[in-house]
Amino acid sequence: MNEVSMEKRNEEHTQGGRRLPAKRWIAASLAGVLWIMPVIGSEGLPGWGSTTIPVAQAAASSFTVTKLGEEVITSGAMMMKYKFTTQRSGINATGLADVIRVDLSNPYVSLDVMTGKGGNLTTRQSTGGMAAETGAVAAVNGDYFNTGGEGAPIGGQISSGVVVSTPSQLDGMYAFAVTKDRQPVIDEYTFEGLVTAEDGAQFPLSGINKGAYSPEGGSSTYSHANAAYLYTDAWTALARPKNSSTTPTEVLVENDTITQISLDAALPMAVPEGAYILRTHGLAAQFVKAHLAVGQKLSSVYSLKSKTTQQTVDPASLQMMIGGHTILVNNGKAATFSRSTSSIGGYRARTALGYSQDGRYVYVIAVEDNANSAGMSLTELQSFMTNIGVWKGLNLDGGGSTTMVDRPLAETSTKLTFNTEYGTEQRSIVNGLGVYTLAPQGEVKGIKISGSSALLIGQKATFTLKGYDTYYNPIDLASANPAWVSSGGSATVSAGEVTGVKAGTVTLTATSGAASASAKVTVLGGDDLASLTAGTATAPLAAGASVSVPVTATAKSGATLAVPNSALKWEFVGFKGNVQDGKLTVESVNAGVTTGYAIARYDGFSTAVVLSTAAATPWENFDNVTYPIAFTSNVSSVTGTAAIVAGTAERAGSKVLSLSYDMTAGSGKMYAYAQLNGSSGKSIPAAATSMSLDVMGDMSLNWLRAEVVDSAGATAYIDLAKVIDWNGWKSLNIDLSGSGIKFPASLKRVYVVNVEEGQDERAKTGTVAFDNLSFVMPSLSSEAGLPNGSAAMIIGSKAMMVNGTKKSIDVAPIVKNDTTYVPIKYVLDAFGGSAAWDQSTKKIMVLRGAKALDLTVNKKEFILNGKRQSAEVAPLILDGRTLVPLRLVSEQLGLTVKWEQKTKTVTIES
Template sequence: MKSNGSWNQSQQKSTKLVKHAVAKKWIVASLAGVIWIMPVIGEGLPLISLNTTSIAEAATSFSATKISEDIITSGATKLKYKYSVTRSGSKATGLADVIRVDLNNPYVSIDVMTGKNGKLTTRQSTGGMAKETEAVAAVNGDYFNTSGEGAPIGGEVSGGTLVSTPSQLDGLYAFALTADRKPMIDEFSFEGTVTAEDGSQLALAGVNKGAYNPEGGTSTYSHVNAAYIYTDAWTAADRPKNASMATPTEVLVENGVITQISQGAALPMAVPAGAYILRTHGTAAQFVASHLAVGQKLTTAYSLRSETTGQAIDPGTLQMMIGGHTILVSNGKATSFSRSVSSIGGYRARTALGYSQDGRYVYIIAVEKNDDSSGMSLTELQSFMTSIGVYKGLNLDGGGSTTMVDRPLAETQTVLSFDTEYGTEQRSVVNGLGVYTNAPQGQVKGIKISGSSVLLIGQSATYSLKGYDTYYNPIDLSTGNTSWKSSNGSVSVSGGVASAVKAGTATLTAASGSASATTKVTVLGGDDLSSLQPGTATGALKAGTTLSVPVTAVSRSGASISVPASSLKWEFVGFQGSVQDGKLTINSVNPGVTTGYAIARYDGFTTAVVLTTAAATAWEDFENVSYPVAFTTNAQGVQGTAQITAGTGDHAGSKVLSLSYDMTAGSGKMYAYAQLNGTTGRTVPAAATTMSVDVLGDKSLNWLRAEFTDAGGSTVYVDLAKTIDWTGWKTINVDLSGYGIKFPAVLKRVYVVNVEEGQDERAKTGTVAFDNISFVMPSLSSEVGLPTGTASMTIGQKSLTVNGVKKTIDSAPLNQNGTTYVPIKYVLDAFGGSATWNSVTKNIMVLRGSKALELTVNKKEFILNGKRQSAEVAPILLQGRTLVPLRLVSEQLGLTVKWEQKTKTVTIES
């Protein structure tokens, strides 16, 4: 037992917490990655059924291969694995990252990070905690009550100080490290007493705990008839929140002496530095009334107890402890889950922690769930852990919370190791596990070049020479003179500034004294891109119009890069204009032109801004709404409002559609709808290719959608944003071309979705707003005036019949290997548009209505409105004439092609 009369927390190290706040009359508790909901009668966390579950048979198809190994610091290494597994007959792959810590190395340590400034109830991202505590690597930690102040569900010891005690919940394991650096994973319970000056004793239920529903005891509510201690690590004024049935009597103890007693009411203060507050209720409050008085001494004693050995453990003998969920691995094998895992099923990002059989290595594990990785089931995670050498291991909080940061070699700051389930968004969490180094500065061991590995033509970037010492920690090389050179003409370099000259790969070499380092820099050419997209795809064709047109390139590997202005060449069709600093300005419009094009070219890859006299058609700005707007939902308990209100921020002075929702009393997959015009909706009268809407985000991480009913009676759900990960106003542009909507259609409602999987990771209350909904409807804009009708051609005949009128052409259509080829000129003569031929690049640029199509002779790939696509056949060059695949070109331009086998006749319709 440890006696601590003043409960001084000054030695506490940094630890962290976070999740979304919820409504006043309901509590939402996150445990095992899911939410349980109950009305707050008295306490917080509801009783969660245990039902210990046996593990499923591990997938024999699971395999993992190490693909990289990088030293972070002396004693800590990051390993990346690629895994594959067969699920329901299909192969799935993904990535997992492991930080292996060598406990035999005296220069490396691990500890818990807590919130901001090492305090509970403050919450912070894993990266933020790592930066604040100067960790060289870190992952997210324990589960916590999403509606509470921000305290872990499990126990926490940091720097030998007991920060929070384990909750009385069955099957929850924790990882601990003893003072002599021995790892252990076990269930732990808490025992403690306070002793009055008269010798009377009162049992303590815990330290720094939020309200919850205990399991396996006599009380349904944690704080009823119980005594808890709150130290200055608990910064919130509420102790705890949502414990309305347990009206407290509180005792302030400073330097071991009682200085205040508040009977039947909480003390109106946060805990003073170096002090603690004894919070009591019921029979525990009666003890205070009978045995305690201001000016008397009060002492405490407490310990943890191992559920496996029954041994009492002084928290002061532990370096650290962090709570988790179920045990996953024991004795080097997958073991039965110690708690129901039905709520944390599926294929998710995962965080786990374990150690080797000899106790030398700690394995800090994060499984990725992003565009590059499919996530893991818990059973697959067990297979992975045993395959890398974990002898005993447990599950930490996963899903959207899963976050890993690490400090690359020679760098001074940690970076996100991989995209989370929410992209680069890091959730604020209750605590995390940090890796630290205390190595002294050593001698220079190696150097490396730091800077971008990919550039675009015309782009410049700064590179620096960075070093690391014998302990693999960064070392300052700024005093040395560095010389730079490039291996070829793709990149030029001077004084650490490299400029991309042409497509290719160059090796940069930096030398300082006798040391040198190299790095490869790839300059992307047009053939390396999958798309080239302007910031604004459509606009009004009117003199004086200014549009923001920054251009973003996406490589074939998926990387997005802003294209420098110097890398682009602009061409204007149908108007006179200019582009300066990412702004397109229309100076004048050519007589009779209704559709113009601003074509941007990057190393032969093109994209276009389509400008029309109508442009995007304004559909609803909510200024003069004459139809009803209403809130609806699918789930009992979900409440909210949908109404036209005054805008805020960038939309102040404008009316907007505001949708507020409160899902805290609901369950399952929940929707909050803003319904337009009752069940009728509002009509979108013509075929629309793009939808644009301004959205005020609430950073709830929920899903944002729109619901249409099309002309065929089908319901079509359109994703506006997979994740609402922003605050303030943002313009969202949605490509409708792939949804198969039959127009005219009806927009019925816009809405927020909170899906059941990972529901604890998203806010259940919030407000979003909508304004300035518009659609690009080609028939009302860029395709107005284009000829319509029917044209027909016969293979081998030099004639074209358009709307019944036959005329001679100088090149007959050709059928080759089942594909009909024609000179594109005749199609455009009949149905509108233009084509230009580049004899050097063998490219054909076709412009028609809202389409900009670029084809290349003998290449099956083509570019449509800045996006690379692939066809089955390519244009050909025959006897000096360029012939294009008729069906490919016509259908991409919005025309319909029919083939009559008997007469060898092609019919094109618009």
């Protein structure tokens, strides 16, 4: 038998391989050798057992791809962003995909597999973490894995020329590889191996570093029954593997010599460095007992074989290999799926690999599924890949695992390329594909200014100057003394520190030697903002009260910035106070005032903190619960408990509502409810604009919700957290102003949801807890005492009826372009509130209850409680008096307007 020695791994650039001492690759077939078919694991893999292979659906003819831009990552690697547009059931859908194109003809770039932590299996780490640990300049998540297993890939893996794990015996599972002579390959592989005792007896090897799984096309349901597996020091878990439904006999081999044998029991150790453990069962264990002894030599050989060509593949000829799932593209066209895709269907984030027809380019593909992108189906992914030039391609692990990181030009570390399905949370996975630079340090090629592209007036920001060399890798500019210049008067710059002066755009230019760079910085004015938000919307109106009121601006572009205190002008209505270092303090309250306003203005844009004698109303702290609490679910096999329990740690001495759940026996969309007070729930007595509560998270990545039934009998579902992505206690604040709930209402239950799609990515067991539920109910505080009743005005008449009493007004309401305009003063006189006019800005600020409304003459946009909104009409000036659109103002202030056409009468009610 022709044996080929394994090459020593490249120490300078190893991503997780372990050298297997004295092993040999089989370079010839094992025909004629007694073969015991390996059998596969007890846990099984949901959705992996089907042998039906569906045909890929024809891609929609409406699918279009547009390239948005590209940027060099390093010499030989380019980041390209694409937008796709398609139709789904007659509805347009758009999304984004990110592609790293690697040029294998460039000697300064390489691909390799990243593995867990420290290059080890059974450890798991995020894509970004593995990239940082291994020095990758870009990376994407890799192979599928059993989330309930130890943390090993399902497919084969070769890192830096060293086998880390072998392919599983599953049908239609493709792998991507790059040969030592830098040729890309996509194929299906099987594994063949033998161990040879000192007496010449042999036994087949079934694999290397494999978890338990259910095989396909074999005679057994258990991968490790009657089989021998080899485990290297890359496998760090003590169980080899867990849940295998077999009892092992294990052999420790060091320097090709057997040093320990454990009969019918696992060795109580991890694999020592440089050694391996032969794990056997059944017929394989009989082989050990009959032919192996401590002190004897033991050798092994193994090989890969292409399923498509039946040719033996020498793994020493491969630089790397990573496993995947179905083939997607072949010969530049959508391929028939090589295995069932039922468990990975839907519109999700996707990860894929492919290469060009000439083998020069490798395409590392990630499809986004987030607020900016609608994900893709597998057939859409096929269309996308053929659109961008993929000749042959396969599917990698997608959904919640889809993660891409890249190193921006001139930066020294990678960043998340786009938000995952879980936001900025990166799922811990078993392996990933990294892009590496092999280039030496070059000369300075260019410089790049880094810093915020938007500033606020009065805000200071530090801009840094970073350089890149002729290979597009970062280069240190510490010894340089760059010169900085700012064009225009909207911002000043000194040694990289930029200060916003007034609204406008400036160009920052930095020069270092012969290289220079420019960046545009916009100083945002009030007209550039979409909203202005104080850290708290309500506060107690009492002398000495103090609350934190950091103010955040959201630009129309979506950028959010903390507003510096120096850029804000504060005005206090109904009380005397001050704001120092972002903290509002009430000094004294004006006589008879029950509602006050702290108004923050930034360049004419306002927001308000409403102060009242009762702000957020405590609703339930679970210390003295007298109503029943019960656990329920929509699935009978979901179990759990809901109970009031003693708090621990920072909650010691108080009580909390604890909800524990176990969904492992369930299926489909599953709920775990903590039900309050039977079917009745607990009353929320008045209109609530927001809700706050403390929640102890369990990092389950499940969905957290509350269910409310309102006075009309309608059920409202409130999202408390789309993803439970934290451990320990966290305070949540939920805006209820747009919920449409008719109060009084009842909170019936709080609950955890595990939706069916992507279910393998979330925990099915866990415990969450709730405490300190509060509601902001303005009618119980800031709106208490506002007058009720009705007022009627006739168009053209300078009289108005208020609760049956006639009153004179000095300006008659008018109708212009089918809109009724009135002087706001008289509406507020009747229903409470105040209005202030600013002659210089032509603005009217209306304050009533919990509402702060900013209107501008001749502008249809208005600001309500710090949020810019649009109307169909604008205030106007007539005969020197300011008139406002009655319906707009009244409805924003919580009043009802009725129109009687025959008498031209407007009736306002509260």
